[in-house]
Amino acid sequence: MIKIGVLGGAGRMGQMIAREILAKQHAHANLHAAVEHNKSWAIGKDVGGILGIDPCGTCVTTSKHDAFKSCDVLIDFTTADALIEHAQLAHEHGRALVVGTTGLGEPEMAALKVASQKAPVLQAANMSLGVNILLSMVEKAAAMLDQEYDIEIFEAHHRHKIDAPSGTALALAESAAKGRGVSLDAALVPARYGQIGARPPGAIGVSVFRGGDVVGDHTVTFAGTGERIEFLHKASDRSLFAKGAVRAAMWLGGKPPGFYSMRDVLGI
Numbered sequence: 001m002i003k004i005g006v007l008g009g010a011g012r013m014g015q016m017i018a019r020e021i022l023a024k025q026h027a028h029a030n031l032h033a034a035v036e037h038n039k040s041w042a043i044g045k046d047v048g049g050i051l052g053i054d055p056c057g058t059c060v061t062t063s064k065h066d067a068f069k070s071c072d073v074l075i076d077f078t079t080a081d082a083l084i085e086h087a088q089l090a091h092e093h094g095r096a097l098v099v100g101t102t103g104l105g106e107p108e109m110a111a112l113k114v115a116s117q118k119a120p121v122l123q124a125a126n127m128s129l130g131v132n133i134l135l136s137m138v139e140k141a142a143a144m145l146d147q148e149y150d151i152e153i154f155e156a157h158h159r160h161k162i163d164a165p166s167g168t169a170l171a172l173a174e175s176a177a178k179g180r181g182v183s184l185d186a187a188l189v190p191a192r193y194g195q196i197g198a199r200p201p202g203a204i205g206v207s208v209f210r211g212g213d214v215v216g217d218h219t220v221t222f223a224g225t226g227e228r229i230e231f232l233h234k235a236s237d238r239s240l241f242a243k244g245a246v247r248a249a250m251w252l253g254g255k256p257p258g259f260y261s262m263r264d265v266l267g268i
Protein backbone atom coordinates (compact mmCIF):
# COMPACT_ATOMS: atom_id res chain seq x y z
CA MET A 1 0.00 0.00 0.00
CA ILE A 2 1.54 3.31 -1.07
CA LYS A 3 0.87 6.18 1.33
CA ILE A 4 0.22 9.35 -0.66
CA GLY A 5 0.14 12.91 0.69
CA VAL A 6 -1.39 15.77 -1.30
CA LEU A 7 0.16 19.24 -0.94
CA GLY A 8 -2.54 21.77 -1.74
CA GLY A 9 -5.09 19.09 -0.82
CA ALA A 10 -8.03 21.51 -0.64
CA GLY A 11 -7.33 23.18 -4.01
CA ARG A 12 -9.17 22.45 -7.24
CA MET A 13 -6.63 19.86 -8.38
CA GLY A 14 -5.83 18.68 -4.84
CA GLN A 15 -9.47 17.71 -4.30
CA MET A 16 -9.60 15.85 -7.61
CA ILE A 17 -6.43 13.97 -6.73
CA ALA A 18 -7.81 13.11 -3.29
CA ARG A 19 -11.00 11.82 -4.93
CA GLU A 20 -8.96 9.70 -7.33
CA ILE A 21 -6.85 8.22 -4.50
CA LEU A 22 -9.93 7.49 -2.38
CA ALA A 23 -11.51 5.74 -5.37
CA LYS A 24 -8.36 3.59 -5.59
CA GLN A 25 -8.15 3.13 -1.80
CA HIS A 26 -8.83 -0.59 -2.12
CA ALA A 27 -6.10 -1.01 -4.71
CA HIS A 28 -2.61 -0.21 -3.45
CA ALA A 29 -3.04 3.51 -2.67
CA ASN A 30 -3.95 5.31 0.51
CA LEU A 31 -4.68 9.02 1.11
CA HIS A 32 -2.40 9.44 4.10
CA ALA A 33 -2.18 13.25 4.29
CA ALA A 34 -3.72 16.40 2.83
CA VAL A 35 -1.68 19.52 3.53
CA GLU A 36 -2.50 23.20 3.21
CA HIS A 37 -0.97 26.54 4.19
CA ASN A 38 -1.83 27.84 7.66
CA LYS A 39 -4.56 30.25 6.54
CA SER A 40 -6.54 27.71 4.55
CA TRP A 41 -10.30 27.42 5.14
CA ALA A 42 -9.94 23.64 5.03
CA ILE A 43 -7.71 23.02 8.05
CA GLY A 44 -9.12 20.32 10.34
CA LYS A 45 -11.81 19.24 7.87
CA ASP A 46 -12.10 15.61 6.82
CA VAL A 47 -11.22 15.26 3.12
CA GLY A 48 -14.25 13.04 2.50
CA GLY A 49 -16.47 15.80 3.93
CA ILE A 50 -14.84 18.38 1.63
CA LEU A 51 -15.55 16.13 -1.33
CA GLY A 52 -19.14 15.53 -0.24
CA ILE A 53 -18.62 11.80 0.30
CA ASP A 54 -18.24 9.63 3.44
CA PRO A 55 -15.56 10.73 5.94
CA CYS A 56 -12.25 9.05 5.11
CA GLY A 57 -10.41 9.72 8.39
CA THR A 58 -7.79 11.99 6.79
CA CYS A 59 -8.11 15.63 7.81
CA VAL A 60 -6.42 18.62 6.19
CA THR A 61 -3.39 19.72 8.24
CA THR A 62 -0.55 22.22 8.03
CA SER A 63 2.03 19.67 9.27
CA LYS A 64 4.35 19.43 6.31
CA HIS A 65 7.20 17.74 8.22
CA ASP A 66 4.82 15.02 9.46
CA ALA A 67 3.49 14.48 5.94
CA PHE A 68 6.99 14.18 4.48
CA LYS A 69 8.02 11.84 7.31
CA SER A 70 5.03 9.52 7.08
CA CYS A 71 4.09 9.40 3.36
CA ASP A 72 5.84 7.39 0.64
CA VAL A 73 5.00 9.92 -2.07
CA LEU A 74 3.89 13.56 -1.97
CA ILE A 75 1.95 15.15 -4.83
CA ASP A 76 2.31 18.93 -5.14
CA PHE A 77 -0.38 21.03 -6.84
CA THR A 78 0.14 24.33 -4.99
CA THR A 79 1.95 27.44 -6.22
CA ALA A 80 5.45 28.17 -7.46
CA ASP A 81 6.08 30.18 -4.25
CA ALA A 82 5.31 27.17 -2.06
CA LEU A 83 7.30 24.71 -4.11
CA ILE A 84 10.81 25.54 -2.92
CA GLU A 85 9.95 24.63 0.68
CA HIS A 86 8.38 21.37 -0.54
CA ALA A 87 11.47 20.54 -2.61
CA GLN A 88 13.66 21.16 0.47
CA LEU A 89 11.46 18.84 2.55
CA ALA A 90 11.67 16.12 -0.12
CA HIS A 91 15.46 16.47 -0.01
CA GLU A 92 15.58 16.43 3.81
CA HIS A 93 13.33 13.36 4.18
CA GLY A 94 14.33 11.58 0.95
CA ARG A 95 10.67 11.34 -0.04
CA ALA A 96 9.32 10.91 -3.56
CA LEU A 97 7.76 14.11 -4.92
CA VAL A 98 5.41 14.48 -7.90
CA VAL A 99 5.16 18.11 -9.01
CA GLY A 100 2.24 19.28 -11.14
CA THR A 101 2.46 22.92 -10.07
CA THR A 102 3.24 25.24 -12.97
CA GLY A 103 4.75 28.71 -13.32
CA LEU A 104 8.12 27.39 -12.17
CA GLY A 105 11.17 29.56 -12.77
CA GLU A 106 14.87 28.87 -12.41
CA PRO A 107 14.97 28.92 -8.56
CA GLU A 108 12.15 26.37 -8.32
CA MET A 109 13.68 24.10 -10.98
CA ALA A 110 17.07 24.36 -9.24
CA ALA A 111 15.47 23.37 -5.90
CA LEU A 112 13.87 20.33 -7.58
CA LYS A 113 17.19 19.31 -9.13
CA VAL A 114 18.84 19.49 -5.68
CA ALA A 115 15.99 17.42 -4.17
CA SER A 116 16.42 14.82 -6.92
CA GLN A 117 19.90 14.01 -5.59
CA LYS A 118 18.30 12.49 -2.47
CA ALA A 119 14.75 11.68 -3.62
CA PRO A 120 12.92 10.60 -6.78
CA VAL A 121 11.33 13.75 -8.22
CA LEU A 122 8.90 13.84 -11.13
CA GLN A 123 7.90 17.18 -12.62
CA ALA A 124 5.38 17.56 -15.43
CA ALA A 125 3.55 20.70 -16.50
CA ASN A 126 0.86 18.44 -17.87
CA MET A 127 0.03 14.96 -16.62
CA SER A 128 -2.13 13.85 -19.57
CA LEU A 129 -1.14 11.09 -21.97
CA GLY A 130 -2.26 13.17 -24.97
CA VAL A 131 -0.09 16.19 -24.17
CA ASN A 132 2.94 14.03 -23.53
CA ILE A 133 2.47 12.41 -26.93
CA LEU A 134 2.09 15.93 -28.37
CA LEU A 135 5.41 17.00 -26.80
CA SER A 136 7.16 14.15 -28.52
CA MET A 137 5.44 14.84 -31.90
CA VAL A 138 6.27 18.56 -31.77
CA GLU A 139 9.94 17.82 -31.10
CA LYS A 140 10.02 15.47 -34.11
CA ALA A 141 8.18 17.91 -36.41
CA ALA A 142 10.48 20.77 -35.40
CA ALA A 143 13.50 18.59 -36.21
CA MET A 144 12.08 17.89 -39.71
CA LEU A 145 10.93 21.42 -40.59
CA ASP A 146 13.42 24.26 -40.98
CA GLN A 147 13.03 27.97 -40.12
CA GLU A 148 10.84 28.49 -43.21
CA TYR A 149 8.10 27.10 -40.94
CA ASP A 150 7.20 29.64 -38.25
CA ILE A 151 6.31 28.02 -34.94
CA GLU A 152 3.36 29.54 -33.05
CA ILE A 153 1.84 28.13 -29.87
CA PHE A 154 -1.61 29.14 -28.61
CA GLU A 155 -3.04 28.19 -25.25
CA ALA A 156 -6.44 28.82 -23.63
CA HIS A 157 -7.38 28.32 -19.96
CA HIS A 158 -10.12 29.18 -17.47
CA ARG A 159 -10.35 32.59 -15.78
CA HIS A 160 -8.84 31.37 -12.46
CA LYS A 161 -5.43 30.38 -13.82
CA ILE A 162 -2.75 32.59 -12.24
CA ASP A 163 0.32 31.92 -14.42
CA ALA A 164 0.86 32.62 -18.12
CA PRO A 165 1.81 31.22 -20.50
CA SER A 166 0.78 27.80 -19.21
CA GLY A 167 3.50 25.39 -18.16
CA THR A 168 2.32 23.13 -20.99
CA ALA A 169 2.74 25.89 -23.59
CA LEU A 170 6.27 26.48 -22.33
CA ALA A 171 6.99 22.74 -22.37
CA LEU A 172 5.75 22.62 -25.99
CA ALA A 173 7.98 25.60 -26.84
CA GLU A 174 10.90 23.81 -25.17
CA SER A 175 10.20 20.67 -27.24
CA ALA A 176 10.07 22.74 -30.43
CA ALA A 177 13.35 24.48 -29.56
CA LYS A 178 14.97 21.14 -28.72
CA GLY A 179 13.83 19.62 -32.02
CA ARG A 180 15.22 22.61 -33.87
CA GLY A 181 18.46 22.54 -31.90
CA VAL A 182 18.14 26.13 -30.63
CA SER A 183 17.94 27.75 -27.20
CA LEU A 184 14.39 28.61 -26.15
CA ASP A 185 15.62 31.70 -24.27
CA ALA A 186 16.81 33.19 -27.56
CA ALA A 187 13.79 32.11 -29.65
CA LEU A 188 10.81 32.69 -27.33
CA VAL A 189 8.43 35.57 -28.13
CA PRO A 190 5.86 35.44 -25.32
CA ALA A 191 3.64 38.47 -26.03
CA ARG A 192 3.06 40.98 -28.83
CA TYR A 193 1.57 44.47 -28.72
CA GLY A 194 1.96 47.62 -30.81
CA GLN A 195 4.56 48.32 -33.51
CA ILE A 196 6.46 45.08 -33.13
CA GLY A 197 7.98 44.91 -36.63
CA ALA A 198 8.24 41.84 -38.84
CA ARG A 199 8.44 38.41 -37.31
CA PRO A 200 12.07 37.51 -36.55
CA PRO A 201 13.16 34.30 -38.33
CA GLY A 202 13.30 31.35 -35.97
CA ALA A 203 11.03 32.94 -33.34
CA ILE A 204 8.82 30.61 -31.29
CA GLY A 205 5.70 32.65 -30.49
CA VAL A 206 3.34 31.94 -27.60
CA SER A 207 -0.06 33.58 -27.17
CA VAL A 208 -2.58 33.24 -24.37
CA PHE A 209 -6.37 33.27 -23.87
CA ARG A 210 -7.98 33.43 -20.41
CA GLY A 211 -11.71 33.08 -19.84
CA GLY A 212 -14.68 31.01 -18.74
CA ASP A 213 -14.14 27.45 -17.67
CA VAL A 214 -11.75 26.27 -20.41
CA VAL A 215 -9.94 23.25 -18.97
CA GLY A 216 -6.92 23.61 -21.28
CA ASP A 217 -6.43 23.90 -25.05
CA HIS A 218 -3.02 23.91 -26.76
CA THR A 219 -2.30 24.36 -30.46
CA VAL A 220 1.13 24.23 -32.06
CA THR A 221 1.23 25.57 -35.62
CA PHE A 222 4.08 25.21 -38.08
CA ALA A 223 3.25 27.96 -40.60
CA GLY A 224 5.11 27.63 -43.89
CA THR A 225 4.59 29.27 -47.28
CA GLY A 226 1.50 27.70 -48.85
CA GLU A 227 0.71 25.35 -45.95
CA ARG A 228 0.21 25.13 -42.20
CA ILE A 229 0.55 22.09 -39.99
CA GLU A 230 -1.40 22.20 -36.73
CA PHE A 231 -1.18 19.96 -33.68
CA LEU A 232 -4.12 20.44 -31.33
CA HIS A 233 -4.88 19.08 -27.88
CA LYS A 234 -8.05 19.87 -25.91
CA ALA A 235 -8.55 18.75 -22.33
CA SER A 236 -12.23 18.53 -21.48
CA ASP A 237 -12.08 17.22 -17.89
CA ARG A 238 -9.55 18.13 -15.18
CA SER A 239 -9.83 14.65 -13.66
CA LEU A 240 -7.53 13.64 -16.53
CA PHE A 241 -4.65 15.45 -14.77
CA ALA A 242 -5.58 13.96 -11.39
CA LYS A 243 -5.56 10.44 -12.83
CA GLY A 244 -2.14 11.15 -14.39
CA ALA A 245 -0.77 12.54 -11.11
CA VAL A 246 -1.88 9.47 -9.14
CA ARG A 247 -0.50 7.17 -11.81
CA ALA A 248 2.81 9.07 -11.61
CA ALA A 249 2.84 8.77 -7.79
CA MET A 250 2.25 5.00 -7.93
CA TRP A 251 5.05 4.69 -10.50
CA LEU A 252 7.50 6.94 -8.60
CA GLY A 253 7.16 5.29 -5.17
CA GLY A 254 10.25 3.14 -4.56
CA LYS A 255 12.26 4.53 -7.51
CA PRO A 256 15.88 5.58 -6.85
CA PRO A 257 16.67 9.30 -6.47
CA GLY A 258 16.64 11.11 -9.81
CA PHE A 259 14.69 13.52 -11.96
CA TYR A 260 11.85 11.92 -13.90
CA SER A 261 9.20 13.07 -16.37
CA MET A 262 5.75 11.91 -17.38
CA ARG A 263 7.33 10.42 -20.48
CA ASP A 264 9.17 7.97 -18.17
CA VAL A 265 5.86 6.95 -16.58
CA LEU A 266 4.13 6.49 -19.93
CA GLY A 267 7.14 4.85 -21.58
CA ILE A 268 7.12 7.27 -24.56
Ligand code: NAD
Nearest residue numbers: 008010011012013036037078082100101102125126127241
Ligand atom coordinates in the same frame (compact mmCIF):
# COMPACT_ATOMS: atom_id res chain seq x y z
P1 NAD B 1 -5.84 26.10 -6.60
O1 NAD B 1 -5.53 27.53 -6.29
O2 NAD B 1 -7.25 25.68 -6.66
O3 NAD B 1 -5.10 25.15 -5.53
C1 NAD B 1 -3.83 25.39 -4.98
C2 NAD B 1 -3.88 24.95 -3.52
O4 NAD B 1 -2.58 25.09 -2.95
C3 NAD B 1 -4.84 25.82 -2.68
O5 NAD B 1 -5.72 24.99 -1.93
C4 NAD B 1 -3.91 26.59 -1.77
O6 NAD B 1 -4.48 26.88 -0.51
C5 NAD B 1 -2.73 25.62 -1.65
N1 NAD B 1 -1.49 26.29 -1.25
C6 NAD B 1 -1.03 27.51 -1.63
N2 NAD B 1 0.12 27.80 -1.01
C7 NAD B 1 0.41 26.71 -0.22
C8 NAD B 1 1.46 26.42 0.69
N3 NAD B 1 2.45 27.29 0.91
N4 NAD B 1 1.44 25.23 1.32
C9 NAD B 1 0.43 24.35 1.13
N5 NAD B 1 -0.61 24.59 0.29
C10 NAD B 1 -0.63 25.76 -0.38
O7 NAD B 1 -5.06 25.79 -7.97
P2 NAD B 1 -5.27 24.53 -8.95
O8 NAD B 1 -6.19 24.88 -10.06
O9 NAD B 1 -5.55 23.31 -8.14
O10 NAD B 1 -3.82 24.42 -9.60
C11 NAD B 1 -2.66 24.20 -8.81
C12 NAD B 1 -1.44 24.15 -9.71
O11 NAD B 1 -1.51 22.99 -10.54
C13 NAD B 1 -1.31 25.35 -10.66
O12 NAD B 1 0.07 25.68 -10.76
C14 NAD B 1 -1.82 24.80 -11.98
O13 NAD B 1 -1.31 25.49 -13.11
C15 NAD B 1 -1.29 23.39 -11.90
N6 NAD B 1 -1.93 22.40 -12.78
C16 NAD B 1 -1.13 21.46 -13.32
C17 NAD B 1 -1.67 20.44 -14.09
C18 NAD B 1 -0.76 19.34 -14.59
O14 NAD B 1 -1.22 18.42 -15.29
N7 NAD B 1 0.54 19.37 -14.27
C19 NAD B 1 -3.05 20.41 -14.34
C20 NAD B 1 -3.86 21.40 -13.78
C21 NAD B 1 -3.29 22.39 -12.98
